[in-house]
Amino acid sequence: MNQDSIIYFENVSKWFGDFQVLKGINLEVNKGEKIVVCGPSGSGKSTMIRCINRLEEHQEGKIIVDGTELTGNVKNIDTVRREVGMVFQQFNLFPHLSILDNCTLAPIWVRKMPKVEATELAMQYLKRVQIEDQVHKFPNQLSGGQQQRAAIARALCMQPRLMLFDEPTSALDPEMIKEVLDVMIGLAQDGMTMLVVTHEMGFAKEVADRIVFMDEGQIVEAKAPKEFFENPDSERTKLFLSQIL
Amino acid sequence: MHSLNWIKQNLFSTWLNSIVSIVLIYFLASVIPPLLDWFIFEATFIADDRTGCTTEGACWAVVGARFYQFMYGFYPTEEVWRVNLVYAMLPFGIAPLLWDKIPFRKQFLFFSMAYPFLVFFLLYGGPGLSSVASNKWGGLLVTLFLGLGGILIAFPLSIFLALGRRSKMPAILTLCIVFIEFIRGVPLITLLFFGNIMLPLFLPEGINLDTIIRALVAVTIFQAAYGAEVIRGGLQAMPKGQYEAAQALGLSYWQMNYKIILPQALKITIPALVNTAIGLFKDTSLVLLIGLLDLLGIGRAALADTKWMALHVEVYVFIAGIFFIFCFGFSRYSLYLERKLNTDNDGENK
Numbered sequence: 252m253n254q255d256s257i258i259y260f261e262n263v264s265k266w267f268g269d270f271q272v273l274k275g276i277n278l279e280v281n282k283g284e285k286i287v288v289c290g291p292s293g294s295g296k297s298t299m300i301r302c303i304n305r306l307e308e309h310q311e312g313k314i315i316v317d318g319t320e321l322t323g324n325v326k327n328i329d330t331v332r333r334e335v336g337m338v339f340q341q342f343n344l345f346p347h348l349s350i351l352d353n354c355t356l357a358p359i360w361v362r363k364m365p366k367v368e369a370t371e372l373a374m375q376y377l378k379r380v381q382i383e384d385q386v387h388k389f390p391n392q393l394s395g396g397q398q399q400r401a402a403i404a405r406a407l408c409m410q411p412r413l414m415l416f417d418e419p420t421s422a423l424d425p426e427m428i429k430e431v432l433d434v435m436i437g438l439a440q441d442g443m444t445m446l447v448v449t450h451e452m453g454f455a456k457e458v459a460d461r462i463v464f465m466d467e468g469q470i471v472e473a474k475a476p477k478e479f480f481e482n483p484d485s486e487r488t489k490l491f492l493s494q495i496l
Numbered sequence: 497m498h499s500l501n502w503i504k505q506n507l508f509s510t511w512l513n514s515i516v517s518i519v520l521i522y523f524l525a526s527v528i529p530p531l532l533d534w535f536i537f538e539a540t541f542i543a544d545d546r547t548g549c550t551t552e553g554a555c556w557a558v559v560g561a562r563f564y565q566f567m568y569g570f571y572p573t574e575e576v577w578r579v580n581l582v583y584a585m586l587p588f589g590i591a592p593l594l595w596d597k598i599p600f601r602k603q604f605l606f607f608s609m610a611y612p613f614l615v616f617f618l619l620y621g622g623p624g625l626s627s628v629a630s631n632k633w634g635g636l637l638v639t640l641f642l643g644l645g646g647i648l649i650a651f652p653l654s655i656f657l658a659l660g661r662r663s664k665m666p667a668i669l670t671l672c673i674v675f676i677e678f679i680r681g682v683p684l685i686t687l688l689f690f691g692n693i694m695l696p697l698f699l700p701e702g703i704n705l706d707t708i709i710r711a712l713v714a715v716t717i718f719q720a721a722y723g724a725e726v727i728r729g730g731l732q733a734m735p736k737g738q739y740e741a742a743q744a745l746g747l748s749y750w751q752m753n754y755k756i757i758l759p760q761a762l763k764i765t766i767p768a769l770v771n772t773a774i775g776l777f778k779d780t781s782l783v784l785l786i787g788l789l790d791l792l793g794i795g796r797a798a799l800a801d802t803k804w805m806a807l808h809v810e811v812y813v814f815i816a817g818i819f820f821i822f823c824f825g826f827s828r829y830s831l832y833l834e835r836k837l838n839t840d841n842d843g844e845n846k
């Protein structure tokens with residue numbers, strides 16, 4: 252494990268009942284690195300990134316996030332979750348709270364930040380994702396793209412050291428995909444460490460340091476975008492690329 | 497002209513509508529005048545006994561003569577100010593729990609928390625106040641004590657039971673399932689008997705719970721079990737994504753439930769919760785069978801009095817009226833809450 256490593260998977264396996272979803276995953280992500288994860292449906296992409304903040308529990312191997320090993324230890328899990336932001340395909344905003352309250356909730360309750368300060372912070376991020384004029388609305392009053400940007404702002408308000416995205420644009424109408432991707436590109440340029448499950452290959456080419464290709468619970472290939480698209484090693488990658496490009 | 501138009505548009509817009517309207521008007525016209533006569537115009541309000549009721553209508557004198565008992569039971573007259581004080585403070589104890597926009601709510605909430613203790617102290621007595629055993633309580637006092645007390649104490653318990661029933665910890669899970677299923681599996685009356693006879697056997701020697709406290713325990717756990725199932729239904733309706741988003745933000749189990757899950761789950765269960773609460777409020781009249789005289793008990797006592805015999809209709813109408821006032825209040829409150837939460841939260845429903 253090297254110095255700069257912020258995510259470290261060593262031989263991680265996971266089963267749902269008898270079905271093995273992850274088969275000995277090894278992956279190391281350095282601070283500031285942007286990783287795009289792709290692969291066919293059911294290959295275990297979501298499961299893998301959800302192991303990073305313990306929304307899923309792995310059964311074998313070792314996961315270390317920002318120096319903290321994920322075990323059954325609740326303290327460790329809390330520590331990791333405070334440092335890892337997550338953006339979901341279905342946004343998962345809290346419908347009973349205004350956009351602003353969605354954003355200030357965790358800083359106030361988890362980081363114990365005074366309300367005024369949390370509001371200031373939230374406004375700063377909401378401005379950054381360009382919905383500062385919608386902050387008093389409730390989630391279902393916003394368009395899908397606006398909701399997803401609000402969800403990104405909500406995650407950023409915890410000032411995480413690492414952001415996970417699980418197909419953030421898959422539930423969006425085509426005309427809204429770009430506004431969300433633009434926010435993510437901006438985030439990447441600011442140096443955020445990002446792990447993004449997506450099939451947006453344009454985004455991958457532009458932003459990713461490495462593209463990780465998964466199939467049947469394994470990492471088949473992990474390469475820089477240029478290499479990945481021009482020179483894939485495995486037949487499975489070639490097949491996948493031929494299907495989506 | 498306006499009202500004529502209104503009548504035409506709303507009551508006689510179609511053939512079917514016209515027929516229904518005419519039947520309804522005829523029905524009301526033939527029912528309301530006799531009812532009013534019975535209730536008011538032909539009724540006797542003051543009399544010494546039932547022979548004094550010479551008019552055709554209701555003999556409300558029985559209610560007047562027994563009014564004290566209906567309100568306080570056999571509470572000693574020289575101490576009755578204590579009950580009156582409890583009644584007078586009730587709105588101040590409950591209002592801050594029901595409305596979040598009243599002025600000085602924070603300060604009032606402290607009063608709400610102190611209120612149950614004040615109630616115990618005032619009704620039972622203690623340092624400085626002579627003690628009045630609960631066999632002297634009766635009427636509305638017993639009904640409210642058990643009904644409102646049971647509902648309010650049971651509410652937080654049902655939340656914990658509902659959460660426990662979804663717990664991943666086997667011991668807590670089993671405990672909650674056994675408790676809920678056992679309580680739901682038996683009629684309230686058995687719980688009341690059980691509480692009355694068995695509870696003292698479980699308690700250490702020397703601690704003697706008053707009958708009304710045993711009844712309160714029985715009523716509370718009954719309501720808690722039913723409330724728990726209702727709330728569990730609400731919890732089950734919550735999308736998994738809400739839990740995941742809360743966890744991903746680092747909220748603890750209790751923070752997640754308190755800030756995210758329960759506000760949404762309780763909102764959708766309000767109608768059903770109020771429904772069980774109304775049911776319980778009315779079921780408190782079963783305490784008659786363990787020797788407590790609630791409103792209904794006092795009513796039956798009044799009917800057994802030779803001076804007022806056979807005035808069943810008057811007595812039961814009066815009791816029904818009191819129950820109705822409270823239950824109707826509950827149901828209006830639940831409507832108000834639903835509407836308020838909808839406008840608060842979902843712009844769509846505005």
Ligand SMILES: Nc1ncnc2c1ncn2[C@@H]1O[C@H](COP(=O)(O)OP(=O)(O)OP(=O)(O)O)[C@@H](O)[C@H]1O
Pocket residue numbers: 267272290291292293294295296297298299
């Ligand atoms: N909670 C669960 N219980 C049982 N099986 C599950 C569960 N979650 C996922 N699986 C299975 O695990 C496999 C991997 O799921 P996962 O969601 O990680 O795939 P994915 O690569 O993200 O796919 P997609 O592109 O469709 O999102 C799938 O076969 C799925 O059916």
Ligand SMILES: [Mg+2]
Pocket residue numbers: 296297298417418
């Ligand atoms: Mg997935």
